[in-house]
Amino acid sequence: MGRSLGINNIPPKICTYACVYCQLGRTIKMQTERQSFYEPEEILQDVQDKVEETNQVGEPIDYLTFVPDGEPTLDINLGREIELLKQLGIKIAVITNRSLMWHEEVREALVKADWVSLKVDAVREDIWRRIDRPHGTLRLSSIQDGTLDFAKAYTGHLATETMLVEGVNDGEEHLGEVADLLARLQPDVAYLAIPTRPPCGKVGAAPPRGSR
Ligand code: SF4
Numbered sequence: 629m630g631r632s633l634g635i636n637n638i639p640p641k642i643c644t645y646a647c648v649y650c651q652l653g654r655t656i657k658m659q660t661e662r663q664s665f666y667e668p669e670e671i672l673q674d675v676q677d678k679v680e681e682t683n684q685v686g687e688p689i690d691y692l693t694f695v696p697d698g699e700p701t702l703d704i705n706l707g708r709e710i711e712l713l714k715q716l717g718i719k720i721a722v723i724t725n726r727s728l729m730w731h732e733e734v735r736e737a738l739v740k741a742d743w744v745s746l747k748v749d750a751v752r753e754d755i756w757r758r759i760d761r762p763h764g765t766l767r768l769s770s771i772q773d774g775t776l777d778f779a780k781a782y783t784g785h786l787a788t789e790t791m792l793v794e795g796v797n798d799g800e801e802h803l804g805e806v807a808d809l810l811a812r813l814q815p816d817v818a819y820l821a822i823p824t825r826p827p828c829g830k831v832g833a834a835p836p837r838g839s840r
Contacts, residue, residue: 630690640697707737729774
Protein backbone atom coordinates (compact mmCIF):
# COMPACT_ATOMS: atom_id res chain seq x y z
CA MET A 629 0.00 0.00 0.00
CA GLY A 630 3.01 2.29 -0.03
CA ARG A 631 2.75 5.15 2.43
CA SER A 632 -0.47 4.81 4.39
CA LEU A 633 -2.07 7.26 6.83
CA GLY A 634 -3.98 5.39 9.55
CA ILE A 635 -7.39 6.71 10.57
CA ASN A 636 -8.65 5.84 14.03
CA ASN A 637 -12.43 6.17 13.79
CA ILE A 638 -13.15 4.08 16.92
CA PRO A 639 -12.22 5.00 20.51
CA PRO A 640 -9.92 2.37 22.07
CA LYS A 641 -10.82 -0.43 22.34
CA ILE A 642 -14.35 -1.10 21.18
CA CYS A 643 -14.68 -4.26 19.16
CA THR A 644 -17.03 -7.07 18.23
CA TYR A 645 -14.19 -9.53 18.94
CA ALA A 646 -11.67 -10.12 21.71
CA CYS A 647 -9.13 -12.02 19.61
CA VAL A 648 -6.76 -14.10 21.66
CA TYR A 649 -3.79 -12.65 19.77
CA CYS A 650 -4.91 -8.98 19.76
CA GLN A 651 -1.94 -6.67 20.05
CA LEU A 652 -4.08 -3.76 21.25
CA GLY A 653 -4.73 -5.39 24.61
CA ARG A 654 -8.03 -6.48 26.09
CA THR A 655 -11.27 -5.37 24.49
CA ILE A 656 -12.59 -2.67 26.82
CA LYS A 657 -16.09 -2.70 25.38
CA MET A 658 -17.61 -5.45 23.27
CA GLN A 659 -20.58 -4.47 21.15
CA THR A 660 -22.25 -5.23 17.85
CA GLU A 661 -24.52 -2.17 17.62
CA ARG A 662 -23.21 0.39 15.21
CA GLN A 663 -23.09 3.97 16.44
CA SER A 664 -21.66 7.38 15.74
CA PHE A 665 -18.34 8.05 17.45
CA TYR A 666 -17.01 11.21 15.77
CA GLU A 667 -18.44 13.76 13.37
CA PRO A 668 -17.46 12.76 9.78
CA GLU A 669 -16.55 16.41 9.05
CA GLU A 670 -14.19 16.37 12.04
CA ILE A 671 -12.42 13.29 10.65
CA LEU A 672 -12.19 14.93 7.21
CA GLN A 673 -10.65 18.07 8.71
CA ASP A 674 -8.07 16.10 10.76
CA VAL A 675 -7.07 13.99 7.78
CA GLN A 676 -6.92 17.02 5.49
CA ASP A 677 -4.57 18.78 7.93
CA LYS A 678 -2.32 15.73 8.11
CA VAL A 679 -2.26 15.31 4.33
CA GLU A 680 -1.25 18.96 3.90
CA GLU A 681 1.47 18.50 6.53
CA THR A 682 2.93 15.44 4.81
CA ASN A 683 2.74 17.10 1.39
CA GLN A 684 4.69 20.06 2.71
CA VAL A 685 7.54 17.82 3.84
CA GLY A 686 7.51 15.98 0.51
CA GLU A 687 6.02 12.70 1.79
CA PRO A 688 2.79 12.25 -0.17
CA ILE A 689 0.33 9.63 1.08
CA ASP A 690 -0.72 6.65 -1.07
CA TYR A 691 -3.59 5.34 1.08
CA LEU A 692 -5.91 6.63 3.78
CA THR A 693 -6.50 3.54 5.90
CA PHE A 694 -9.24 2.92 8.45
CA VAL A 695 -7.33 0.80 10.93
CA PRO A 696 -8.59 1.83 14.37
CA ASP A 697 -8.09 0.53 17.90
CA GLY A 698 -11.22 -1.57 17.46
CA GLU A 699 -13.57 -2.63 14.65
CA PRO A 700 -14.02 0.17 12.04
CA THR A 701 -17.42 -1.02 10.78
CA LEU A 702 -18.96 -0.31 14.21
CA ASP A 703 -18.82 3.31 13.08
CA ILE A 704 -22.24 4.06 11.60
CA ASN A 705 -20.72 6.96 9.62
CA LEU A 706 -18.07 4.90 7.86
CA GLY A 707 -19.69 5.15 4.41
CA ARG A 708 -20.15 8.91 4.74
CA GLU A 709 -16.55 9.32 5.92
CA ILE A 710 -15.24 7.38 2.92
CA GLU A 711 -17.30 9.60 0.61
CA LEU A 712 -15.97 12.78 2.24
CA LEU A 713 -12.35 11.61 2.20
CA LYS A 714 -12.56 10.81 -1.51
CA GLN A 715 -12.46 14.58 -2.09
CA LEU A 716 -8.78 14.42 -1.15
CA GLY A 717 -8.03 12.30 -4.22
CA ILE A 718 -6.23 9.56 -2.24
CA LYS A 719 -7.20 5.90 -2.28
CA ILE A 720 -9.11 4.61 0.75
CA ALA A 721 -8.55 1.30 2.55
CA VAL A 722 -10.45 -0.40 5.38
CA ILE A 723 -9.10 -3.23 7.51
CA THR A 724 -12.02 -5.05 9.11
CA ASN A 725 -12.61 -8.25 11.07
CA ARG A 726 -15.74 -8.74 8.85
CA SER A 727 -17.92 -9.66 11.85
CA LEU A 728 -20.65 -7.27 10.67
CA MET A 729 -20.64 -8.39 7.02
CA TRP A 730 -24.17 -9.73 7.47
CA HIS A 731 -25.26 -6.09 7.81
CA GLU A 732 -26.28 -4.65 4.44
CA GLU A 733 -25.27 -1.11 5.41
CA VAL A 734 -21.78 -2.30 6.32
CA ARG A 735 -21.38 -3.94 2.91
CA GLU A 736 -22.68 -0.75 1.26
CA ALA A 737 -20.08 1.31 3.14
CA LEU A 738 -17.16 -1.03 2.40
CA VAL A 739 -17.95 -1.24 -1.30
CA LYS A 740 -17.00 2.45 -1.54
CA ALA A 741 -13.40 1.78 -0.43
CA ASP A 742 -10.61 1.07 -2.93
CA TRP A 743 -8.95 -1.61 -0.80
CA VAL A 744 -10.65 -3.84 1.76
CA SER A 745 -8.98 -6.38 3.98
CA LEU A 746 -11.09 -9.08 5.67
CA LYS A 747 -10.07 -11.21 8.61
CA VAL A 748 -10.56 -14.92 7.91
CA ASP A 749 -9.16 -16.78 10.91
CA ALA A 750 -11.65 -19.62 11.09
CA VAL A 751 -14.49 -21.26 9.23
CA ARG A 752 -15.64 -23.57 12.02
CA GLU A 753 -17.81 -22.15 14.78
CA ASP A 754 -15.88 -23.75 17.67
CA ILE A 755 -12.48 -22.64 16.36
CA TRP A 756 -13.79 -19.16 15.59
CA ARG A 757 -15.05 -18.83 19.18
CA ARG A 758 -11.67 -19.90 20.55
CA ILE A 759 -9.48 -17.65 18.42
CA ASP A 760 -11.57 -14.52 17.76
CA ARG A 761 -13.76 -14.80 20.89
CA PRO A 762 -16.72 -13.00 19.24
CA HIS A 763 -19.62 -11.20 20.88
CA GLY A 764 -22.16 -13.86 21.84
CA THR A 765 -24.87 -12.61 19.48
CA LEU A 766 -22.75 -13.05 16.33
CA ARG A 767 -23.26 -16.05 14.05
CA LEU A 768 -20.48 -17.28 11.80
CA SER A 769 -22.84 -18.62 9.14
CA SER A 770 -24.43 -15.18 8.59
CA ILE A 771 -21.00 -13.59 8.48
CA GLN A 772 -19.87 -16.09 5.82
CA ASP A 773 -22.99 -15.41 3.71
CA GLY A 774 -22.47 -11.65 3.96
CA THR A 775 -18.79 -12.00 3.10
CA LEU A 776 -19.57 -14.00 -0.03
CA ASP A 777 -22.20 -11.45 -1.12
CA PHE A 778 -19.70 -8.64 -0.57
CA ALA A 779 -16.88 -10.38 -2.46
CA LYS A 780 -19.19 -10.94 -5.44
CA ALA A 781 -20.18 -7.28 -5.63
CA TYR A 782 -16.84 -5.69 -4.76
CA THR A 783 -14.70 -4.39 -7.61
CA GLY A 784 -11.82 -2.90 -5.58
CA HIS A 785 -8.71 -4.59 -4.25
CA LEU A 786 -9.76 -7.40 -1.92
CA ALA A 787 -7.33 -8.82 0.63
CA THR A 788 -7.78 -11.42 3.35
CA GLU A 789 -5.75 -11.89 6.51
CA THR A 790 -5.51 -15.14 8.43
CA MET A 791 -3.69 -15.20 11.73
CA LEU A 792 -2.39 -18.65 12.53
CA VAL A 793 -2.32 -19.65 16.19
CA GLU A 794 -0.58 -22.90 16.98
CA GLY A 795 -2.89 -25.67 18.06
CA VAL A 796 -6.03 -23.59 17.48
CA ASN A 797 -6.66 -22.89 13.80
CA ASP A 798 -3.56 -24.29 12.10
CA GLY A 799 -4.68 -27.93 11.76
CA GLU A 800 -4.37 -29.22 8.19
CA GLU A 801 -8.05 -30.08 7.83
CA HIS A 802 -9.22 -26.70 9.09
CA LEU A 803 -6.71 -24.83 6.95
CA GLY A 804 -8.05 -26.75 3.95
CA GLU A 805 -11.51 -25.43 4.78
CA VAL A 806 -10.15 -21.89 5.15
CA ALA A 807 -8.51 -22.28 1.75
CA ASP A 808 -11.85 -23.42 0.29
CA LEU A 809 -13.52 -20.24 1.56
CA LEU A 810 -10.68 -18.09 0.21
CA ALA A 811 -11.07 -19.80 -3.16
CA ARG A 812 -14.73 -18.78 -3.18
CA LEU A 813 -13.91 -15.20 -2.16
CA GLN A 814 -11.25 -14.87 -4.86
CA PRO A 815 -9.24 -12.15 -3.09
CA ASP A 816 -6.47 -10.32 -4.93
CA VAL A 817 -4.15 -11.31 -2.12
CA ALA A 818 -4.45 -13.64 0.89
CA TYR A 819 -2.09 -12.98 3.77
CA LEU A 820 -1.15 -15.64 6.32
CA ALA A 821 0.37 -14.26 9.50
CA ILE A 822 1.61 -15.40 12.88
CA PRO A 823 1.55 -13.33 16.08
CA THR A 824 4.92 -11.61 16.50
CA ARG A 825 4.06 -9.55 19.56
CA PRO A 826 2.82 -10.83 22.94
CA PRO A 827 -0.93 -11.57 22.68
CA CYS A 828 -3.44 -10.18 25.16
CA GLY A 829 -5.04 -13.47 26.15
CA LYS A 830 -4.50 -17.17 26.59
CA VAL A 831 -6.23 -19.63 24.31
CA GLY A 832 -9.22 -21.01 26.18
CA ALA A 833 -9.43 -18.05 28.57
CA ALA A 834 -12.82 -16.39 28.93
CA PRO A 835 -13.42 -13.27 26.83
CA PRO A 836 -14.26 -10.03 28.64
CA ARG A 837 -17.63 -9.48 30.29
CA GLY A 838 -20.41 -8.34 28.05
CA SER A 839 -19.48 -10.66 25.21
CA ARG A 840 -22.24 -13.16 25.88
S1 SF4 B 1 -10.71 -7.77 15.62
FE1 SF4 B 1 -8.77 -6.68 15.65
S2 SF4 B 1 -9.05 -5.09 17.23
FE2 SF4 B 1 -10.70 -6.55 17.51
S3 SF4 B 1 -9.91 -7.96 19.06
FE3 SF4 B 1 -9.42 -8.84 17.05
S4 SF4 B 1 -7.35 -8.15 16.55
FE4 SF4 B 1 -8.13 -6.85 18.23
